[in-house]
Amino acid sequence: MPNLASLFLKLLTLGCQHSSSKTLERKVIQVNLGVMVSATTILTFDFLFYLTGNGALIYSGLIQTPFLLLLPTVWWLNHTGRLFLARWAIFIIVISDTTSTLLLAQGTQLLIHYYFLLFAIIPAAFFEISQWRSSAILFITNLSLYFFFQLNGWEALPEIYELQAQQLNLLRVIMVGSSVFTIILLLLISERYSERNEIFLEKLANTDPLTSLNNRRHFIDNVQQQLAKKLDQNLALAIIDIDHFKQINDTGGHDAGDEALKHISQILSKHVGEKELLARIGGEEFAILYIESTAELATKKGDALLRQFENTPFYYFEKEYKITASIGLCLFTGQQDLDQVMREADEALYQAKEGGRNRQKIKKIA
């Protein structure tokens, strides 16, 4: 079973490695899925035709065999990076398949010409906006084919007229239903992919790429949201600045500095509670918003953090780097301007640095 699932996933994503964007990747997946849906539809109808025992329908199923065998070439084209050709290939195959079956066996009796409506709509999803000419050609061709057969009809092989009315109706319903199902499936994939892309882009816009912590902008947005929750709160904003960070870069190189920042981020992530907000707001500067925090609680937390830094040295290529930090803390109630709170915390941080580093200073604004 897991092998089947991984095979399905492999076939679905064939060619994605050649896609230059998430949108193109989605289209490649839709084309690959189109191959699966087309093959399943052909095989299902072949089976149903076999069940009816009607010779003309069984013959119409046989006519489809070469097209069924051609479908994997679409996967092969995607796999080899010929994404544009693959999209044309799937349409040429399914249009030829439908037309041959209609002309040589089924006529318009089973409503197979309704598929032309499906083939007219889908190119808009399969091709990119810049390839609108392909979408337009396929749209006009398929719509013309649909109108032609809808208005003029086409005679089926005589044996098809021997089908019972009930059988014929059932096959018609399945034929139209499968077109609608295909459209819904492709729409769902499109929606799911767009949703995933939005989440991905949002994360990218909100996160610091080096440490994966929230960035400054996202931190400020989150704090503003916290302030909007209620008027009077006990909040504390801490700005944490690593002491003499430049020395790590100077001694171990920029890469050592980067690794040290990751190490520091891990300590900070473990330190903050579930509801507290943490971010990297500058090069070697971090911020925490403590919620429901008195002066005593915030001081305790700050002290614990300073000890944690001291007790967790950073190693890079077996060299030990002692890490200490200075903290500027501002206690506030949520009714003040955030810029003012940040300025006060910065001022407290400056005092902590001036006072000899590896310490915290507290300010309170009412």
Ligand SMILES: Nc1nc2c(ncn2[C@@H]2O[C@H](COP(=O)(O)OP(=O)(O)OP(=O)(O)O)[C@@H](O)[C@H]2O)c(=O)[nH]1
């Ligand atoms: N490796 C690395 N270094 C960074 C990054 N961002 C900032 N820095 C470095 O951090 C150092 C900050 O130096 P300063 O602002 O002089 O402060 P400091 O050396 O930490 O000293 P004090 O803050 O005064 O204790 C600079 O050398 C920056 O190049 C980064 O993303 N990666």
